[in-house]
Amino acid sequence: MKNKIILALFGFFLLVGTACEEIPPEIPPIQPPTGTKNVIIEEFSGVQCPNCPVGDAQISNLQSLYGSDRVVAVTMHAYVTGVLSAPMSDSRYDFRTDAAEAIIKNLGLPSGIPAASVNRVPFEGETALLSPPNQWAAKVERQLEKEAKVGVNLQPEYNPDTRMLTVNVRVIAQENIPGPTRLHMGLMEDGMIDKQIDGVTKIEEYEHNHILRDYITDHLGDNISPSLSLGETWTRSYTLEIPEEDGWWVAENISVFGFVSQNFDDQKDVLQATKAKIYQP
Amino acid sequence: MGHILRGTIGILFLLSLGHQLSGQGGIDYISGSLEANGNAFIRDERIGAANTPQYDHQLYGGEAWFDLRYTNYGFNVGLRFDVFNNSNLLNPLDSYTGEGIGMWYINKTIGKLDVTAGYIYDQIGSGMMFRSYEVRPLLIDNALIGLKLEYELSKDWRVKAFTGRQKQQFEVYRPVVVGGSLEGYFSSGGGEGSRFWSLSPGIGVVNRTLDDATVNELVSDLRTYTPEDSIGVNYNTYAFNAFNTLSIGSITWYAEASYKSQEIFFDPFAEKSNWDGSTSLGKYRSEDGYLLYSSLSYARGGLGVTFDWRQMSNFEFRISPFSQQLQGLMSFIPPMARQNTFRLNARYNAVPQFLGERAVQLDVNYSLNRKWNFSFNGAFINDLTGNSLYRELYTDFSYKKPRKYTLTGGVQLQLYNQTVYELKGDAGSVQTITPFLDFLYKFSRKKALRVETQYMYTGSNWTGEVKGRDVYREFGDWIFLQAEFSMAPHWIIFASDMYNVVPEKTEDIHYYSFGAAYTKGSNRFSLSWVKQVEGVVCTGGVCRLEPAFNGVRLNVNANF
Numbered sequence: 001m002k003n004k005i006i007l008a009l010f011g012f013f014l015l016v017g018t019a020c021e022e023i024p025p026e027i028p029p030i031q032p033p034t035g036t037k038n039v040i041i042e043e044f045s046g047v048q049c050p051n052c053p054v055g056d057a058q059i060s061n062l063q064s065l066y067g068s069d070r071v072v073a074v075t076m077h078a079y080v081t082g083v084l085s086a087p088m089s090d091s092r093y094d095f096r097t098d099a100a101e102a103i104i105k106n107l108g109l110p111s112g113i114p115a116a117s118v119n120r121v122p123f124e125g126e127t128a129l130l131s132p133p134n135q136w137a138a139k140v141e142r143q144l145e146k147e148a149k150v151g152v153n154l155q156p157e158y159n160p161d162t163r164m165l166t167v168n169v170r171v172i173a174q175e176n177i178p179g180p181t182r183l184h185m186g187l188m189e190d191g192m193i194d195k196q197i198d199g200v201t202k203i204e205e206y207e208h209n210h211i212l213r214d215y216i217t218d219h220l221g222d223n224i225s226p227s228l229s230l231g232e233t234w235t236r237s238y239t240l241e242i243p244e245e246d247g248w249w250v251a252e253n254i255s256v257f258g259f260v261s262q263n264f265d266d267q268k269d270v271l272q273a274t275k276a277k278i279y280q281p
Numbered sequence: 282m283g284h285i286l287r288g289t290i291g292i293l294f295l296l297s298l299g300h301q302l303s304g305q306g307g308i309d310y311i312s313g314s315l316e317a318n319g320n321a322f323i324r325d326e327r328i329g330a331a332n333t334p335q336y337d338h339q340l341y342g343g344e345a346w347f348d349l350r351y352t353n354y355g356f357n358v359g360l361r362f363d364v365f366n367n368s369n370l371l372n373p374l375d376s377y378t379g380e381g382i383g384m385w386y387i388n389k390t391i392g393k394l395d396v397t398a399g400y401i402y403d404q405i406g407s408g409m410m411f412r413s414y415e416v417r418p419l420l421i422d423n424a425l426i427g428l429k430l431e432y433e434l435s436k437d438w439r440v441k442a443f444t445g446r447q448k449q450q451f452e453v454y455r456p457v458v459v460g461g462s463l464e465g466y467f468s469s470g471g472g473e474g475s476r477f478w479s480l481s482p483g484i485g486v487v488n489r490t491l492d493d494a495t496v497n498e499l500v501s502d503l504r505t506y507t508p509e510d511s512i513g514v515n516y517n518t519y520a521f522n523a524f525n526t527l528s529i530g531s532i533t534w535y536a537e538a539s540y541k542s543q544e545i546f547f548d549p550f551a552e553k554s555n556w557d558g559s560t561s562l563g564k565y566r567s568e569d570g571y572l573l574y575s576s577l578s579y580a581r582g583g584l585g586v587t588f589d590w591r592q593m594s595n596f597e598f599r600i601s602p603f604s605q606q607l608q609g610l611m612s613f614i615p616p617m618a619r620q621n622t623f624r625l626n627a628r629y630n631a632v633p634q635f636l637g638e639r640a641v642q643l644d645v646n647y648s649l650n651r652k653w654n655f656s657f658n659g660a661f662i663n664d665l666t667g668n669s670l671y672r673e674l675y676t677d678f679s680y681k682k683p684r685k686y687t688l689t690g691g692v693q694l695q696l697y698n699q700t701v702y703e704l705k706g707d708a709g710s711v712q713t714i715t716p717f718l719d720f721l722y723k724f725s726r727k728k729a730l731r732v733e734t735q736y737m738y739t740g741s742n743w744t745g746e747v748k749g750r751d752v753y754r755e756f757g758d759w760i761f762l763q764a765e766f767s768m769a770p771h772w773i774i775f776a777s778d779m780y781n782v783v784p785e786k787t788e789d790i791h792y793y794s795f796g797a798a799y800t801k802g803s804n805r806f807s808l809s810w811v812k813q814v815e816g817v818v819c820t821g822g823v824c825r826l827e828p829a830f831n832g833v834r835l836n837v838n839a840n841f
Contacts, residue, residue, distance in 0.1 A: 024513050025496050027503050050704045051549055057561030061505050064556035080332040080374065082828065101332075109333070109375035111606060123498070134547055134565065135603060138501030199550060199562040200700045 030065050033144035040259045040273035041073040041136060043116040044104050046085030047095065047208075053198045055114030056209070058133040062140055071140060072257055072275045074188045076100035076212045081113050088202075092194045093248060095211050099186065102219035104130075107268070119143045119270035120261060129268065148272040149175050150228070154185070154258050156278040160251060163242040165278055167216065167256050170235045173228035179264030181228060181271070182221030185238065187213045187278075190253045213254070216240060221261060242278075251279040309353035312841060316417065317345035319835040320369070328790060329815055330831035334376040335369055342367035342376065343835075346383065346417065357388040359399075363451075370420035371450070373828050381451045384424060395431040400424040401443055404613070405462045405485035406524035409572055410539040410598070412613035413447070421607050424448045425458055437466040447600045447609065454600045454609060455495055460487035481526040489518050489611065495601055499545060503565065507554045512567040518544035520598060531581040539572040539596070546597050548636060549704070565602070570595030572614070583648030590641050591617050594665060597635035617642050618660035618673050621693070623717050624761045624779060625735040626675075629697035637665035654679045664701070669710065672696035672744055677717075689719040696744050699755065709753030710746065714738045731765040740783075756814070757785035773798045779814065796834075807836040 041059055045052040059073045077085040077095035081104075087094045104110075107117050107129045115130040118139035122129055131139070155168040169183060188210045196206030216238050224234050243249045259273035320342050322335040335342050344365045351358045363383030371377040386399030402424055404412035415422045427445020434440055442461035446453040464483035469476070491499075491514075499514050506512070522539035545567045553564035572593040579586045593614070600609040614633045617640035621627040631640075640662040648654045655678050662671040677691025693715045699708040717735040724730070739754040747753075763777035776795035781787065796809025813830040 022516055024515055025500055027500050027511070027513065030504050051563060053561050054549070054553075054563035057553065057555050057559070057563075058505075060559070061556050065505055082329055082332070105334070105337075109372065111372040111374065123494075132603075132605065133563075134502050135498060136502075137505045138498040141501045141504075199704075 033066060033070065033141075035144055035146045035148070037119075037143055037146040037148040037271075038070050038072060038273045039119050039140050039143045040257070040270055041071065041116050041118055041140070042103065042107070042120075043073060043075045044078055044081065044085075044100065044110065044113050044130065045075050046077055046081050046113055047087060047091060047195060048197050049081070049084040049113050050197050050199050051112075052084075052114045053196060053203075053206070055116065055133045058136055059210070062137060066140065066144060069275075070144060072259075072273045073210045074186065074212050074257055075208070075210050076103060078104040080104060080109060084113055088195050090195060093192060093208075095208065097212055097214065099215040099219045100212055106220055119273070120268040121270070147174075149173070149177060149262075150181070150260050150271045152183075152258055152260055152272045152274050154256055154274055154276045156256050156276050158242070158251060158279040160279060160281070163244070163251070164239065165242055165256075166237055166239045167258075168235070168237045169258060170233060171224060171228075171260055172234075173230055173232045176230050177228040177262060177271070179262055179267075180226050181224040182261050182263055183217055183224050183236075183258060184215075184221040184261060185217045185256065185258035186215040187242075188255055188257055188275075189213050189248060189250065190255070191250070192248055192253075210255075213249070216256070221263075224260065252277075252281055254278050309351065311349065311351050313347070313349040314841070315345065315347050315837065315839040317343065317835075317837040319343035320830075321833040322830075323832040325812070325829075325831040327787065328792070328812065328829040328831060330812075330829045333369065333374055333828075335367055339367040339376055342369055344368045344370055344420075348384075355390055358386070359388075360385045365450075368420075370418070377450075379451055383422065383451070393433040395433075397429040397431075398427075400426055400448065401429045401445060403429060403441075403443065405460065405487065406483060406522050406537050406539075407535070407574065408613040409537065409574060410485060410520050410522040410541075410612055411460055411487045412611075414613055419607055421610065422448055422450075423610055426453055427458075439464055447611070449608070454604075455492035456600050457490045457492070458487065458600070458611070459490075460485065462486075476530055478527070478529045480528075482523075483525070484523045485521070487520045487611070489598075489600065491516050491601070495603065499565070499602060506564070507556060509554050510564055512545065512565060514545055514567070515543060518542055518598075531579055533576075533578045533580075535574075535576045537572075537574045541570040541596060541598055543567055543569045545602050546595070546599075547602060550636070566595075568595050570597070572596045583650075585644075585646040587644045588642070589617060589644075592639045592665075593633075593635065594637050595635075617662060618671060619644070619658040619675055621675075623719070623733060623735055624763070624777070625715050625737040625759055626693050626717060628737065628759075629695055629699075629711060629713065630702075631660065631662050631671040631673075631697075632702050634664060634670065634701070638670070639663050639665060640671075651683070652681050654681075668698075668701075669696060669744070669746060670698045670701055685723060687719075687721040690717065692716045694743050696746065699753070708755065711739060711753055711755050712741050712743055712747070714741050714743060727769045729767050729769075731763075731767070733761075733763050735759075735761045736782075737761075739785075754783075754785045756781055756787070758783035771799055771801060773800075775809075781814075803840040805836075805838045807834075809834050 043055050045055055062071045078100040079096050080101060085096055110130040114133055116136055117129040118136055120129055151172040151174055153170040157166045190209045192208040192211060193205045194208055196203045242251060255275050255277050257275040260271045262269050262271055322340055324331050324336045330336060347362045349360045361384040364380045365377050367376045367378055384400040386397055388397045402413050413423045413425045425445035426448055427443060429443035431439060431441040440463045444459040446457055462483055462485035466481050468479035496514055496516060519542040520539060522537060524537035527534045545565050548566045549563045551564045551566055553561050555561060574591045576589045598611045600611055616631040616633055618631040642660045645657045658675040660673040664670055674694040677689060679687060679689040681687045695713045696710055698710045715735055715737045719733040721729060721731045737759040739758055740752060742752050759779060760782045761779045765773060765775040767773045774797045779792040781789050792812045792814050794809055794811045798807040811830055811834050815827060815829045
């Protein structure tokens with residue numbers, strides 16, 4: 001009996017002791033992306049969400065490493081995330097929008113925020129489009145390695161006197177796109193100072209950046225075409241009035257963002273994304 | 282398609298095995314159970330029961346588990362069909378739909394070797410280092426899909442080894458788990474004139490190997506870290522534990538020590554440096570961890586005393602560093618506080634803090650005679666830097682007049698650090714004083730009425746921790762009243778109301794519920810209207826934040 005126990009113990013330690021050494025993976029430094037495809041990070045956040053500044057910081061890091069023209073980010077506050085995204089009693093602004101509500105429900109509700117989609121693509125073998133910040137970098141890296149299937153060009157023309165904004169959009173197919181495509185376009189604003197919960201503290205003057213203000217197209221995008229052929233061009237102009245400046249809606253802080261998605265077989269993949277400032281005085 | 286194929290194969294196997302073995306004259310035995318829940322969601326924006334797919338447009342949702350177990354010729358075979366339709370169990374904010382074979386296994390004992398293939402539910406020691414288990418109300422199902430071998434070295438010593446991948450609803454996580462344990466038993470034999478003692482020692486080990494895809498995702502994220510936060514990744518993590526139960530007469534002492542080798546995990550409170558020079562909270566860390574636990578208990582006559590102590594640091598053990606909340610847990614670490622049953626006493630729960638916690642708990646129960654019983658419980662939980670996380674002082678008495686009535690009463694004092702437990706940055710620590718009363722009156726052998734009531738006062742500063750500012754009261758004061766009339770053996774009718782009598786956050790709202798349960802034989806049906814406030818719900822020692830609920834619930838349970 002004693003021998004059996006000793007043998008079992010020996011087997012245990014042999015199993016564990018001989019297999020403890022491993023060759024760890026290399027962590028190479030960031031290289032400039034090789035592809036032409038940009039990414040759009042559609043982030044869902046909240047002013048009473050203690051972890052949400054982590055999402056902002058991750059976006060800032062990714063934009064620092066790859067460039068804010070390659071990594072386009074828009075932060076949205078939805079009603080469905082309840083008290084996490086509701087303004088505090090002393091907040092200046094309510095960042096929640098109907099567009100955010102429609103989009104988060106279209107992408108699939110996450111178990112918590114911050115959560116974001118990166119080009120509306122899940123990881124291989126997974127179905128969820130929205131993921132927490134620690135998964136964004138891998139998705140961004142993979143997407144930036146790809147070639148863009150379409151080109152998207154946004155030309156904003158803003159009149160500061162009338163506050164009228166016209167956005168001329170041009171989409172060019174860079175290969176044959178067999179399924180239907182949609183254009184998604186909206187306005188976002190930087191530099192809004194307001195309250196934010198960060199961990200266990202409340203920051204009185206937190207700078208809220210790339211906050212979705214409104215959608216220009218339908219919340220779920222406008223139809224472009226049932227299919228696109230290589231070289232085919234699609235253009236459209238959108239005109240709207242920017243609301244009066246009231247602490248927010250500051251024209252020089254507003255950018256228009258746009259992306260084209262491919263919609264068939266339950267896919268929502270973004271093909272290309274871009275952004276442009278509406279006004280530079 | 283994978284789960285459908287698995288299910289078909291499983292069913293065919295179960296049926297054909299049963300048919301063949303029965304045909305050979307073996308003694309076969311089939312048992313099983315059904316658990317089914319149905320919810321009708323009725324929107325109520327005042328309490329926050331709104332804006333999820335169920336309240337917006339799905340309106341109905343539910344889940345069911347149908348379990349079959351078959352035994353013959355030394356084979357044990359099990360199969361479970363799971364259904365989730367617009368269910369809010371997996372993610373209370375979203376809807377989950379799926380169906381298929383949620384579990385199957387084949388078990389056979391060959392001599393002294395016990396073999397189980399399929400879905401394995403098991404644990405090592407108390408389970409605080411490794412446990413694969415199921416908690417249906419929170420949709421935790423951490424079964425390992427793999428193989429387990431258990432060998433009987435002697436009457437008192439067993440060794441086991443297992444390997445597999447962890448279940449994720451109808452799919453599997455990619456990382457691989459392998460582990461084993463050696464457990465034994467010694468005793469004095471308790472001969473005449475000698476005091477009986479026994480020892481139940483054991484050791485265990487678990488290894489989790491991350492897959493390439495998970496490691497590549499981690500590497501992609503870590504590449505974005507600044508040099509000062511840069512860390513490496515390991516494929517393998519090992520956890521070891523040693524445990525023992527010593528029993529001498531009326532005293533039982535359980536002790537367990539667990540160590541987890543260096544691994545990468547996400548710490549939401551760690552300060553991270555960003556490339557633009559700013560800092561933010563939350564980053565991956567790569568460190569080892571430990572858990573120490575001891576429980577000393579004494580039981581003699583009408584007195585039972587248990588003293589528990591636990592300390593842990595960096596002991597978040599999950600199948601993947603990307604798993605969150607209740608998903609991917611590899612261990613079972615219960616709260617070190619009393620599991621309360623009364624509604625208001627159970628409102629605030631001490632969710633274990635895997636990254637750092639030090640806790641003690643004393644539980645005393647004394648039965649003076651057949652009529653009087655007294656109990657006391659005290660729980661003190663701090664983080665590793667000494668900050669208060671949870672305090673609970675609880676005492677109750679019960680007086681029983683045989684065949685007539687039972688009266689239970691007492692008071693509970695709590696401090697609950699909501700900032701940490703629910704990561705609510707603008708919250709604070711709630712301090713409550715909650716007296717309660719429960720009265721059961723038997724009209725006859727079959728008819729009885731039970732009435733319970735509690736009042737939760739949140740305006741106190743009984744710990745003295747709040748200085749120079751207002752106390753934090755969260756929702757404010759509550760009162761709860763429930764009446765339950767039972768007509769054995771079939772009917773129970775109940776109604777309750779939880780009322781925000783001194784509201785802080787919302788208008789004063791009545792959270793009322795009423796319903797009935799009917800039992801016949803081994804079938805039980807329950808139908809109720811429920812309006813439920815948001816809060817942390819703990820089931821079987823596991824907790825999560827649940828949103829408010831408003832609607833109708835139907836439950837069906839059956840065993841055969």
